[in-house]
Amino acid sequence: MNENNLTLLLNVIKNKGNIMVLSRQQLSFRQIAELTEQAVIDGYIGYTDNKIILTDLGESFLASHLDTTKKRNKAEWIELDFKNKIKPFPKNEVFLPNRSEFSF
């Protein structure tokens, strides 16, 4: 079982978060369902009063793995802003902006 996905799943269940976090990991709904079922079988989650909750095992797994799911590398979670990228001017070109367009 992918530890990263399991951590995200346990975090969603603990904080009543949105399951879409997992579909952003390229998991299909069916894979999410299977992952959840496996987590029940493996004892990470269980039921109390018909409510789904983390077991002690789930809690301690989450506590020790949550940190690793945080993306530290900026390139992984900040998308490049291609939309506002402008082509550089050639070296010998002179740029004379309209006076009214000055905003500073």
Next chain:
Amino acid sequence: MEAVEAIMEVNRIFKARNWFAKDTQELAFNGFCRLFMSLESHQRGLILDLTDNYHWISHGEYQDKIIEAMQAISTDQLLDVKKIYFFPIIKPDDENKIKSGDHLLYIIKAFKHLMTKYANVRFEFIKTFDLLHKIQLDVNERLYLIDDYIGSGETFDFCMLEVAKNPTLISSFIKVVCIAIQEETQINLVMDGYAVLKTLVVKKGITDFNEASETILKKELMREIERHIPGSKSVSLGYNETEALITMARTPDNTFPVFWKKFKKEGKYFDAPFSRFDEI
């Protein structure tokens, strides 16, 4: 109930009923999951209960099912029968449209040899109401009316108005053959004197599975869900409030619209689990 629990439950239902074999692209499953994510916590349980009682007969099962329905007759009823006329259950207005009944007629024609009880009976297929009006039904001849699913019986009633124009077509010589039929409609047909050959009888999704007080609450809850389904007023709880829980090759509009009509949440539309793709 949390969305993730509902998704896990519906996965169990899909596996237990072997629905993934029919849902090869997981469109229905994804439809259920998106629906559960859009619904409120207290609404999810109702949809799961209904899904538990839901019937899904894929197009690939039509051949076996219609043969099974045809064979659901006692041989002594066929002793003196020489010929059976077949006609699809359609409204006169739909005569030129492509309907499921036509398709079943072809299956019956192609696989007659598998309907062993009819080995000594000749089959004849009628295509228009005009021809239906003209046949002269003899004492050793029968008329079989065919459709894949009979919901509230409205189409059947329209069809029967035409049948009634031919005085030789009397009810004791007519049989209704279908893959699935709503229980209430079947009772009405039998009371009117028509024998029904079928493989599946479908109950009303809420009314037939709950006590009266529960029924009122659950219908109210369903209407609350339907407020998020644009255009569902005319088919609330299914057309004519049939409360059907069935998908055939297509999903009949007698089925609760939450299963086949687009759901709208925060301005976005989501495809239903058993989307009818002409509902765009």
